[in-house]
Structures are given as C-alpha cells and as structure tokens.
Amino acid sequence: MQKLIEQLINGMTVGSFYALIALGYTMVYGVLSMINFAHGDIFMVGAYFGCFTITQLSASGFTQAHPILAIIFTFLAGALGSALTGITVERLAYRPLRKASRLATLISAIGTSIFLQEFVRLIPKFGSSIASIHFGEKNLFPESWSTAITNVTKTFGGAMVKTYPGVLGTAGIKLGEIAISYSRILILAIAIVFMVLLYLLVRLTKIGKAMRAVSEDKDTASLMGINVNRIISNTFFIGSALAGIAGVMMGLFYLQIRPTMGFTPGIKAFTAAVVGGIGNIPGAMLGGYILGLAEVISIQFLPAVYKDIVAFTILIVMLIFKPTGILGGSGGKNKL
C-alpha cells in the first residue's frame, strides 16, 4: 500500500511534466492544425536559460541570500527564453509556410528541432568565433567584449551535460512511512497553478476567446476583426512559456540538462496530448497525468526497461481505436 502511494506520487510528478509540455502541443495544434515537433526542444531551451540564470545567481551569492526569489527568477528566465524562442520559430519557420501543404510545416518543424539542438550544442564555438572576428590585425570587438561573449556562450550551452546547482535539495516531509521530497510537491503545485491559470485565460479572457475563435475557424475569425497573426504568436508565446517552465522544473528536479533532452519528453508529451484529445486543453492535462501514472503503474508488473514501450503502446492503441482522444469530440473540429 505504501509503495503504491509512493508510486502514485511519482506518477503525478512525471505526469506534471508531460501535462505542461502537452499543453503547448495542443494549443498550437488547436490554432494552426500542425504538430510542432520542435516543441520538445523549446522545452530544452527553457531549461538552458534557467540553468544559466541560476548558475549566475548562485555564483554571485544571491541564491543563498534569497532562495525563493532566485528560483522565481529562474522560472521567469526559462519561461521568457522559451517564449521568445517559440515566437521566433513561429515567425521564421512556420508563418511563411502557412499556405503550403501540411507536410511542409511538419518537415520545417523537424528541421527546427534539429537546428535548436545543434545550436545549443555548438553555441560556445559560435561565440568564440564571433568574439574573434577580425579584419587583419584588428579585432572587431574590444578585449572585454570578446571575453564576455566567449564566457557567456560557454556558460550557456555546449556539448557536455550541464548541471543545475542543487538548490532544492533532497529534504522532504514524511507522512507515516512515505517520504515525499519538497521538490515533488513544488512541481505538482506549480504545474497545477499554471494549468488552472491557462484554463481561466482561455475560458474567461478576451484573448482566450480570440484563441478559441481562431482554433474553430481561422478565416472567419479574421473576418470578425481578430488579428490572426497576433493571436497565433500569442499562442506560441504562452505554449512555449509553459514548456520553458517545465524545462526549468526538470532541471531543478533532475539536475542534468543536455541538448538532446527535449526529444523523449517531447514525444511523450505529444502522446499525452493525443491521448487526451489533441487540440483540447483539459485533454492535454488529463493525458499528461494518465501517461505519467500508466508508466509508473506498469512498472509494478513489468521490468523497468519497458517503461517507454508502455507509453508508446498507449499511443498506438489510442490512434487505432479513438484517434480524437479521450476528451476529443467524435470527428469534426476539436474545441480548444
């Protein structure tokens, strides 16, 4: 019994990650009818922005003095970094292809995914190349700028694994025999807070109404006076910000980030979005938690190595029998 409760908590933690990332997939699918395969890497970029921020804050002693504030800044940096990357990607890689076939945007998404991974991996080399641009003997940048550029890019990214400072620690509370670490509680709390906020945004605000309108019928919405491009950018901004928050959470909890870390969570979140109903926000949240719990529970009966197989079997089964997902409508357009 105790083990079951521990596993349920583990499942909810993992499910929170999947749910937050799945929201980005589902929102983008809702407004654009495309699967943004680069979303997993936007999650990764958020983790890197967060890592950079908290490493600098820890180095200057800020984290020790104001831990809660430091964590908040880290989340902000991750969310903002991801959001800006998201709208840039939309502007450069998806908007020009809006009139093209669906396949073109899909391929563009895959290309963007590879680009983001490699960019983060190679950014130190990029930085040192820029810092050493010279015309003959004379450098383009003054000495201090050159070192600054090289150092910043070297701290930000690179091929090797980066480690978050262990600010969350392994302390926790004990309910009877069950040990729950504070970090798990934090993850669950943050995920639920943001999901509730997003739901309220989409249901109660004007911008949410505009998003729902665009997702139902883009052309009619523009006839109604909605600036469709702006709404799409906003959707990307919000979806990517959520992925960035998930990225920082993953960094704080699992401590290690690497340029390829977005791939598996991205695909699992895509699975979660499909399971819950792609294009449906409550569906994405539900799908994320279902997937997290399913993975964790299946390990009770199968060896741990089958974890991924279980996740993708659920995807395949879902696509075969109910492709619109649990909360998706039967046929027709999903409502966001």
Place this chain on the structure above:
Amino acid sequence: MSKRFFVISTLTIAMVLFAACGGAAPAEEPAQADEAEAAESVAADEWGNIVVPAGEKVVLGLSSALSAGYAAYGQDMLNGATVAVQTFGDLNGWEVSVEGGDDQCEGAPGVTVAEQFSANPYLLGVVGPMCSGTVVPAMDVYGENHVMMITPSSTAVAVTAAGYENIFRIVANDDLQAQVAVDYLFNELGITTLGIVHDQSIYGEGIAQAVQSKFEAVGGTVTGFEGITRGDTDFSAVVSTMLAGNPAAIYWGGMDAEGALLVNQLRAAGFEGVYFGPDGIKSIPSFVEASGGAAEGAYMTFGAVGGATGYDEFLATFTSQFGDPVAYGPGSYDAAMIMLNAAKAVSYVDDDGNLVIPKKALADMVRATPYDGITGHLEFDENGDLKVVSITVFQAQGSELVPVKVYDFGG
C-alpha cells in the same frame, strides 16, 4: 503495379542478402589487401605499411564521446592524448596531430568513426574507443584493417577476447573490477544484502552480472537486479523497486550521468546504505558535483590511477591547459605515448622521403615493449591485456575522491 512491386522487393532482398554475406567473411579480405599492399610497399610487412609523405602530418586518432552525456570523460581523453603529442614532439621529423572522432559511447557511431579512421592513410593508430559498448562492434573494423588500437578505458572482458593482435588495453578488466567491488563490500564493509542496477549496456550490464555472480558466490544475497535506459532521467520506478528489497548497499553498473541521478533519487527516497559503482562514475565534475551532494560517501573502483613516473610533469602541462584531469586523461596519455614510442622505434624513411611505419612490426613492438607510464608499469600479455594491474577503491568525501584501498593483480 503488383508485378513491379514483386520485382523491386525481390531485388531489395537479394541486395540485403549479398550485403550480409559480404560482412560475414572478414578473414578473406585482409589476405587480398595484403597482397596488393605488399606489391607496392618498400619492405614487405604482413599487414601493410602506413606511408606518410614529407610535409604531411601523422594522425593520432582518438575515439570517445565528445558530445552529450559522457563528454566529460571523452573530452578528458582527448586532452590527455593532446598533451602526449605535445610532450612527445615529432615522429622522426614528421609532425603528429591528434584527431578526435565522436563515437558518443555508442556502437553505431563508433563503427562509423572506425571506418573513417581506417580509411585515413596517415593514421598511426587509435587511442580508445572510450566505451566497451563501442569497442565490441568497432574492433572488427580496426581488426580487419589492422589499425593499432590501444584503449585506456574499455573494461569489458570481451574487448581482448576476440584474438585481434592489434588491439590492446591498458586498464584492468571488469572481471577484476567486480572482484574488487565484491571483496570490498563483503569483507571490508560487511554488506550481505545487495541491490544491483545497470544501464543495459555491454559495459554496465556486463559488470553488474559479474558482481551479481561473485557476490552470490561468497554467500551474499542479491535482493534485486534492474536495468534502466541510458539517457533517461527519471528512475523513480527502479528506486522504489530496489528499496522494497531493503538492501544494505546498491551497486550501480554504468556511467557517471545516470549514476549521479540514481544516487540523488535514491537518497531523496530515503536510502541510507552504501552506493558502489565502477570506473564509469569516477569523476568529480560529472558524478560528485552533478549529484547535488547525494554522492557523499559513495565508493567506486578505478584502474588507471596516475601518480607514477613522470606524472607531475604531465599534470603541470595538463592543468595549465585543461584544468584537472577527470578520469582517463592520464590513461589516454599513456596509450598515446606507447603508440608513439613504438612508432619511433619501427618507422623509417624510405628512398622517396616518405615515413614508413610497418603495421605488424608496430603491433609486435607494442606488445614486446614494457613502458613505465604515468599510470604505472605497463606490460602486455599475448591477449593485449596488462600482465600486472592494480585497482583502487575511491570514496567521495566532500568534493574530493579519496583512495581508500588498492588491490594488485598479476606480477
């Protein structure tokens, strides 16, 4: 349509079968290649010659993980080889350059790197590959092409078991590492219940199985044996399963990235017992620091400890350029030096002004010459393993790795 489909699929299957057959008979190819080379070379060498014209550089290849998870180890090895080339100087007047190949600690990229290196006519030899999982498929490529290969870090027993005469290892193998681990756990620490986790690789699963069988042979109980996937970050399922068996210690068979996450998650779940791992976790940056403090008190075995002849000079040159060595930097340095010293001994300049290095003579010279390196006295047996090895047990204390016991084998 169906007839065309039938024809195309038959042709495809036929091509695949031919390709499969082509790879299944390696023994015939070297003989044909040798005849061709013998006809061209100045002096006949059973395996052919490496011919480097004047003005070209001799290439020392290095195969390791230069990106992603285990890049801390891989980059360290590249740095060690670079320092070796700097210290050695030129090879009979020819400049030597180090070329790194990124095998990502995987089999398939390792084979690609092996093929690229083998196709390089100025390649002296390869230091590495870093991981046992890379060596096992790649050594067929190196063996067929008779490329000198000295690995300072691949510890799986299979590495020297294939009988290739050009493949050497300058570190103790996993059978010995497992033996040391079991002896230390059972006899020094008095542990009788052990849980084992591995990363499903040739290296990790191999040493985990060795530890399991040896631990049960001395009378201990293995309470659980589970695998995780490399690259994964969430081990909560395995952690719960392991702790349910209530072991006094947990043995991790695998590398630093996952090992750090595992110990962190074990401690967070309330595990207070001993954490023991192999050479794959002997790293301050990527294990001790990456674990967020959870690695405190963890033990690990490691076979290529620096500190012997010439170590201080090496350390001075190394740290001035690259900071502290991580794990296999010193081993990589020794491997490169062995290769360069042997090449200096057997190479000669032919009448056309080319540097000629006979491959078989190079391999024989490496095998026959004992070398006092910075990781100790290195002398090979007929399999390419070291005759005398030592394995040190380290413990993570604070942010340092402190040696606590040394085991010597052979000699």
